[in-house]
Amino acid sequence: MRLIVAGTSGRMGRALVRAIGETEGVELAGALERPGSEHLGRDAGELAGLGPLGIVVTDDALPLVAAADGILDFTAPEASVALSELAAQARIVHVIGTTGFSTAQIARLDAAARHGVIVRSGNMSLGVNLLAALVRQAARALGPDWDVEIVEMHHRLKVDAPSGTALLLGQAAAEGREIALAESAVRVRDGHTGARVEGTIGFATLRGGTVVGDHSVILAGPGERVELGHRAEDRMIFARGAVKAALWGFRRKPGHYGMADVLGLQPA
Numbered sequence: 001m002r003l004i005v006a007g008t009s010g011r012m013g014r015a016l017v018r019a020i021g022e023t024e025g026v027e028l029a030g031a032l033e034r035p036g037s038e039h040l041g042r043d044a045g046e047l048a049g050l051g052p053l054g055i056v057v058t059d060d061a062l063p064l065v066a067a068a069d070g071i072l073d074f075t076a077p078e079a080s081v082a083l084s085e086l087a088a089q090a091r092i093v094h095v096i097g098t099t100g101f102s103t104a105q106i107a108r109l110d111a112a113a114r115h116g117v118i119v120r121s122g123n124m125s126l127g128v129n130l131l132a133a134l135v136r137q138a139a140r141a142l143g144p145d146w147d148v149e150i151v152e153m154h155h156r157l158k159v160d161a162p163s164g165t166a167l168l169l170g171q172a173a174a175e176g177r178e179i180a181l182a183e184s185a186v187r188v189r190d191g192h193t194g195a196r197v198e199g200t201i202g203f204a205t206l207r208g209g210t211v212v213g214d215h216s217v218i219l220a221g222p223g224e225r226v227e228l229g230h231r232a233e234d235r236m237i238f239a240r241g242a243v244k245a246a247l248w249g250f251r252r253k254p255g256h257y258g259m260a261d262v263l264g265l266q267p268a
């Protein structure tokens with residue numbers, strides 16, 4: 001399977017080039033960066049610390065998309081929306097790890113997924129997707145007098161909050177409770193907030209240092225707490241998940257899929 005990496009010079013872009021290099025059945029077919037990037041013209045393998053691969057970083061997506069089978073995209077919401085339209089036209093798999101989409105941007109991804117295969121997840125690791133299944137189960141088993149709070153910490157350069165993973169875990173808790181996350185999420189608290197409203201799902205965001213990604217889901221009940229969590233130690237867990245998602249999506253029928261589909265972790 002011939003794969004393009006978008007955002008090649010980014011933290012995840014470099015990990016994706018390495019993950020492609022170590023996986024049988026996939027090859028790097030192109031490397032994209034934004035117009036004006038200082039990395040245009042550089043070799044993607046050198047950027048990833050692998051030595052030259054003969055794949056030069058370009059900002060011209062069209063010829064790459066026409067000659068590839070899939071694109072791995074961990075960039076920014078506006079870039080991913082634009083790529084989703086190109087990928088759908090070319091009928092290639094679009095794996096989206098980017099986080100921080102607005103509701104309107106997700107609607108545009110849904111529109112692209114009517115013609116193309118999109119696999120999108122706020123977290124491509126096996127551990128977090130298993131955690132989401134456990135959170136769904138715990139939230140279902142413990143009644144609404146158990147308050148759900150989600151705490152995340154990431155490196156100081158992360159630009160969106162709450163993290164895509166925190167929102168994914170909040171969605172899992174909401175599904176377990178059979179409520180809508182959009183109506184129950186409390187994404188920030190400040191000042192005289194009043195007492196906690198029963199049934200809400202709270203989020204707390206920490207940023208600092210080089211933390212790859214820590215998530216805790218706390219279910220706080222009367223006199224006891226259950227805590228479920230995950231700590232990412234290496235970005236390769238996300239990159240390997242993205243390559244797995246591309247292979248899973250190859251020649252699949254159009255749709256907007258998630259990592260739970262890829263990993264067979266969908267609720268019964």
Ligand SMILES: NC(=O)C1=CN([C@@H]2O[C@H](COP(=O)(O)OP(=O)(O)OC[C@H]3O[C@@H](n4cnc5c(N)ncnc54)[C@H](OP(=O)(O)O)[C@@H]3O)[C@@H](O)[C@H]2O)C=CC1
Binds near residue numbers: 010011075099238
């Ligand atoms: N789903 C998952 O498992 C994971 C998701 N992520 C998500 O992936 C995304 C990228 O993370 P990370 O690699 O750490 O970030 P980086 O900032 O290191 O990399 C982002 C890359 O995308 C490029 N880019 C940014 N905006 C645009 C644009 N508008 N058009 C084209 N290219 C653009 C950047 O170029 P430039 O530097 O020139 O701006 C950069 O090369 C984030 O949304 C993050 O939350 C991260 C890890 C795991």
Ligand SMILES: O=C(O)C1=N[C@H](C(=O)O)C[C@H](O)C1
Binds near residue numbers: 122154163164212232
């Ligand atoms: O920006 C990051 O670094 C990460 N982003 C994803 C998120 O928003 O949850 C996944 C991972 O936690 C790292």
